[in-house]
Amino acid sequence: MVFAITGIVTVLMFVEYFFFPQDWIVASTVRNWSVIILNISLGLGAVRLIMQHVMGTQRRRENWQFSALFLVAFVIMLFTGLAGYLSTGVATSNSVYNWLFNHVYTALGATTYAITGFYIFSAAYRAFRARNVDASLMLIAGCFVILSNAPVGEVIWSGIPAIGEWFRFVGQVPGMRVFGIVGALGTIAYGFRALLGKERGFYAGGAED
Amino acid sequence: MAYPTGTFELIGLWIGWLLMLMIYSYPLYKENLAYRFAEHIFIAIFLAINLVVNFGNVMKICITPLLGGDFLMIVPLIIGISIYTMLMPNYRWVSRYPVAILVGAGFGLGMRGVIKPSILDAIVSTITRPTDIGAMAWINFLYIAVGLICSVLYFLLTYEHTGTLQTPTRIGRLFIMIGLGAYFGNTVLFRFTMLTGRAQFFLQVLKIIPM
Amino acid sequence: MSGQNIFDKLQNIDRKVFYWVLFITLCVPFMFPLALPIKVVKNTSDLYDGVTGANIEPGDIALINFGYGVSAWSECAPGIAVCTKALFREGARIVFMGSHYDVELTYNKLRSDAAADFAGKTYGEDYVFLGYFTGGESAIAQLATDAWTVYPEDHFRTKVSDIPLMKDFHGWEDIALVLSSDTGDVGSYFLRQWQGAHGTLLAEIGIAMNGSTDYPYYLAGNYFGLSIGSRGGAELEVLIGEPGEATTSMDSINASHILIVIAVILANVGYIVQRRKA
Amino acid sequence: MAIIVTGRVMTFILLILTFAAMYYYMNLGKKGKIFKIRTLPAIQAIPEAVGRAAEMGQPVMWTPGIAGGLNDATQGPQTLAAISILEYVTEECVKAGVKIAALCPLPDALPLVEETMRTAYTAQGKPEEFNDEFIRFFSGQSAYMTGTLGYLQRERPASTILVGGFYYEAVIIAEGGNTIGAMQIGGTNNTHQMPFLVATCDYMLLAEELYAAGAAISGNPDALGSIKGEDMIKFLIVAITGVGFLLGAAGITFIADLLGM
Numbered sequence: 001m002v003f004a005i006t007g008i009v010t011v012l013m014f015v016e017y018f019f020f021p022q023d024w025i026v027a028s029t030v031r032n033w034s035v036i037i038l039n040i041s042l043g044l045g046a047v048r049l050i051m052q053h054v055m056g057t058q059r060r061r062e063n064w065q066f067s068a069l070f071l072v073a074f075v076i077m078l079f080t081g082l083a084g085y086l087s088t089g090v091a092t093s094n095s096v097y098n099w100l101f102n103h104v105y106t107a108l109g110a111t112t113y114a115i116t117g118f119y120i121f122s123a124a125y126r127a128f129r130a131r132n133v134d135a136s137l138m139l140i141a142g143c144f145v146i147l148s149n150a151p152v153g154e155v156i157w158s159g160i161p162a163i164g165e166w167f168r169f170v171g172q173v174p175g176m177r178v179f180g181i182v183g184a185l186g187t188i189a190y191g192f193r194a195l196l197g198k199e200r201g202f203y204a205g206g207a208e209d
Numbered sequence: 210m211a212y213p214t215g216t217f218e219l220i221g222l223w224i225g226w227l228l229m230l231m232i233y234s235y236p237l238y239k240e241n242l243a244y245r246f247a248e249h250i251f252i253a254i255f256l257a258i259n260l261v262v263n264f265g266n267v268m269k270i271c272i273t274p275l276l277g278g279d280f281l282m283i284v285p286l287i288i289g290i291s292i293y294t295m296l297m298p299n300y301r302w303v304s305r306y307p308v309a310i311l312v313g314a315g316f317g318l319g320m321r322g323v324i325k326p327s328i329l330d331a332i333v334s335t336i337t338r339p340t341d342i343g344a345m346a347w348i349n350f351l352y353i354a355v356g357l358i359c360s361v362l363y364f365l366l367t368y369e370h371t372g373t374l375q376t377p378t379r380i381g382r383l384f385i386m387i388g389l390g391a392y393f394g395n396t397v398l399f400r401f402t403m404l405t406g407r408a409q410f411f412l413q414v415l416k417i418i419p420m
Numbered sequence: 421m422s423g424q425n426i427f428d429k430l431q432n433i434d435r436k437v438f439y440w441v442l443f444i445t446l447c448v449p450f451m452f453p454l455a456l457p458i459k460v461v462k463n464t465s466d467l468y469d470g471v472t473g474a475n476i477e478p479g480d481i482a483l484i485n486f487g488y489g490v491s492a493w494s495e496c497a498p499g500i501a502v503c504t505k506a507l508f509r510e511g512a513r514i515v516f517m518g519s520h521y522d523v524e525l526t527y528n529k530l531r532s533d534a535a536a537d538f539a540g541k542t543y544g545e546d547y548v549f550l551g552y553f554t555g556g557e558s559a560i561a562q563l564a565t566d567a568w569t570v571y572p573e574d575h576f577r578t579k580v581s582d583i584p585l586m587k588d589f590h591g592w593e594d595i596a597l598v599l600s601s602d603t604g605d606v607g608s609y610f611l612r613q614w615q616g617a618h619g620t621l622l623a624e625i626g627i628a629m630n631g632s633t634d635y636p637y638y639l640a641g642n643y644f645g646l647s648i649g650s651r652g653g654a655e656l657e658v659l660i661g662e663p664g665e666a667t668t669s670m671d672s673i674n675a676s677h678i679l680i681v682i683a684v685i686l687a688n689v690g691y692i693v694q695r696r697k698a
Numbered sequence: 699m700a701i702i703v704t705g706r707v708m709t710f711i712l713l714i715l716t717f718a719a720m721y722y723y724m725n726l727g728k729k730g731k732i733f734k735i736r737t738l739p740a741i742q743a744i745p746e747a748v749g750r751a752a753e754m755g756q757p758v759m760w761t762p763g764i765a766g767g768l769n770d771a772t773q774g775p776q777t778l779a780a781i782s783i784l785e786y787v788t789e790e791c792v793k794a795g796v797k798i799a800a801l802c803p804l805p806d807a808l809p810l811v812e813e814t815m816r817t818a819y820t821a822q823g824k825p826e827e828f829n830d831e832f833i834r835f836f837s838g839q840s841a842y843m844t845g846t847l848g849y850l851q852r853e854r855p856a857s858t859i860l861v862g863g864f865y866y867e868a869v870i871i872a873e874g875g876n877t878i879g880a881m882q883i884g885g886t887n888n889t890h891q892m893p894f895l896v897a898t899c900d901y902m903l904l905a906e907e908l909y910a911a912g913a914a915i916s917g918n919p920d921a922l923g924s925i926k927g928e929d930m931i932k933f934l935i936v937a938i939t940g941v942g943f944l945l946g947a948a949g950i951t952f953i954a955d956l957l958g959m
């Protein structure tokens with residue numbers, strides 16, 4: 001039954017694409033439903049995480065203070081946001097939410113993901129070694145692209161941008177195209193097996209345990 | 210943007226600055242309480258914003274039309290809510306149905322959509338000869354075609370890379386390595402740009418450079 | 421390790437030393453800017469030509485997707501600001517939308533970055549901000565066929581039926597071109613469900629990391645133009661003749677990029693000498 | 699071809715051809731034909747990685763990355779392949795008497811990880827040695843990264859197996875492994891993380907090789923059959939590109955026009 005539902009929805013998308021130059025109301029309705037279902041489902045991960053922190057706090061697990069901190073920050077942000085939304089339709093109309101959003105979230109959001117810059121630096125230093133032909137080619141392409149991405153490359157040597165651009169615009173194309181091709185075939189293969197009910201794990205969370 | 214003057218804006222600016230230092234204390238020093246503090250605040254706020262924004266979205270695309278008389282909207286609403294049975298061991302089976310719809314739509318759209326841009330257009334672009342008559346353009350044309358053929362052969366997974374296949378697959382791997390090297394180089398730009406933005410903020414808050 | 425020679429040391433410098441050096445290297449150029457010239461590459465100029473040339477007529481509607489959050493502002497925001505300015509100056513109308521939950525912050529930033537151009541325009545007639553969407557590829561496919569079901573209201577909860585601009589936007593046929601700026605996959609959804617399916621003009625203002633995967637699609641004509649990271653943003657700023665954030669950051673990018681190449685060379689010198697000895 | 703929308707005819711044909719090739723080989727597999735996956739150095743290196751751990755008296759670490767929620771169409775399969783590899787690694791570890799630690803940030807994959815490891819211990823006749831403390835769960839990316847780095851520093855595994863759907867934690871974890879001098883085997887189908895794993899790992903499963911490794915280890919005839927089917931389509935792609943290139947060079951756009959139908 002579950003596989004049948006997946007199969008029917010998949011086929012609806014195919015039929016619409018191949019046989020209807022415009023949209024097809026049946027497929028369009030189902031797709032709209034899937035958008036709504038996905039929206040509703042997005043709270044699932046949050047519920048799991050909150051449950052974990054609530055239990056961590058209740059049972060005074062290691063570092064429970066941080067779980068408590070998490071819950072306090074979460075509750076403040078959630079309720080002020082909802083208050084803003086319910087009163088005017090825009091969450092940021094609540095001044096506390098807006099302040100946290102603009103200052104705390106912005107600073108942390110921009111900072112947390114940028115941290116990888118440090119690690120990339122040490123990874124390049126430690127691992128970018130000319131161990132063999134493969135690694136050497138990767139190293140050479142990488143260094144030229146790095147230098148050509150920065151305007152200073154041209155100042156160092158006028159050939160750098162030309163070589164770097166060649167790597168970016170020609171050299172890498174076969175490799176990147178092949179990832180596109182095998183990725184596409186992989187998607188089709190996985191989808192096909194799942195449609196035939198040959199993939200376990202797929203409905204994990206709801207499937208046979 | 211000018212340097213803020215309002216009290217709350219100033220406090221916000223400095224709190225943002227301090228939180229940034231707390232996060233960077235991790236790579237620059239080691240894991241510590243300040244990092245954990247900032248990390249937990251971030252995850253909590255991130256999650257709450259996510260929930261608020263998604264709540265608004267469900268209201269917008271489902272509840273409001275439902276209240277406005279589009280009674281069919283009750284169907285995705287109920288199916289969507291049923292996905293939460295995943296959290297109840299006895300009723301987990303119910304969640305298979307909403308997952309089935311999501312998966313079906315994902316597969317249908319994915320499979321129908323990938324072939325043209327990722328396979329067909331890629332081949333067409335590879336086999337369309339350059340409009341330039343320069344030698345370099347033709348060398349590049351040859352390079353990309355040979356590179357693509359060899360790289361696809363490298364990904365033959367049920368044939369040993371020996372005999373006739375040995376040379377082309379070996380060359381294919383080298384083409385792939387060049388691609389990954391370029392990717393590495395581009396990623397360096399991405400990650401360093403993010404850090405650059407933070408370095409600028411660091412100096413702006415201290416009024417070393419203008420905001 | 422008492423017998424460490426200079427080449428051992430070259431290969432084993434403590435990472436924290438590097439992190440500090442990197443952070444200082446990023447900071448210093450802001451205080452002593454050099455402003456080296458920035459060369460424009462073809463994929464960027466194609467993008468700029470696409471948003472200023474024959475692709476766009478006064479009154480046409482362009483769709484701009486913010487597929488990035490505050491974390492990638494330095495990479496994506498400059499390019500989006502230049503394209504917004506250019507499109508407004510061509511007389512185009514713009515629909516803004518986004519797949520990041522913090523899209524409101526990004527929209528506010530754009531309004532401040534391109535304040536002069538927004539000043540002469542009327543909300544609801546010349547531009548509209550639809551806000552956040554989720555639903556991944558399904559939502560983008562749905563947007564192509566029936567935009568009003570994805571966005572029954574704009575971000576400020578005005579019904580789309582009450583917004584003059586939205587009366588002219590129901591699906592892909594009404595859109596002259598799409599600009600997607602992403603850290604993730606939304607651009608590829610537009611590629612498959614808009615460009616691949618309907619031939620819509622599409623360009624990507626992407627993070628540099630995705631430059632490698634985006635470029636083959638530009639080469640195949642799926643994207644009419646492509647801006648790659650902050651460098652692409654700086655090139656667009658050159659093209660419109662208004663230096664901004666991306667141009668300012670290029671000095672820091674220069675210094676840090678030289679630093680990483682030096683580090684790699686040092687490590688390899690150590691490695692190669694050691695290998696010869698062994 | 700008025701029935702099929704113009705511009706989508708070739709997509710339709712290629713999709714049907716791919717389905718047909720996969721179905722044909724999956725069917726052959728069901729009838730007992732075994733398709734062999736080519737030699738993958740990364741898989742051949744697993745016994746060496748375990749042997750190294752045995753010599754040094756240190757554990758082996760396996761971790762699948764945080765991207766691969768099981769019901770995610772592009773990431774999920776990577777986790778499943780990673781779990782198949784885990785089965786093999788665990789069996790080798792049990793044989794050699796080496797401790798294995800599975801560091802998993804994916805809640806929905808946890809039951810499968812546990813079952814897989816338990817089965818591997820049972821298959822080697824040592825079910826009593828299995829302890830579910832071998833599996834460590836981390837919630838969220840930051841906790842996963844810091845937790846894994848902490849583990850690497852404290853336990854100093856001799857070898858690490860980093861296979862699955864990774865996001866940006868890949869470079870941080872692989873760098874951590876590199877710092878302690880572990881032998882590393884990596885694998886992912888996420889292009890954005892491949893360069894870092896290639897640079898930091900001693901052996902690497904690139905893109906689809908990860909799935910092939912999973913299929914080879916599990917011996918699942920459906921997975922093997924569909925991979926064989928994919929190979930046939932790859933031959934077709936090579937042929938079309940080759941012929942198309944020669945014709946294209948001569949200015950004949952027949953193939954390109956055909957593909958644009």
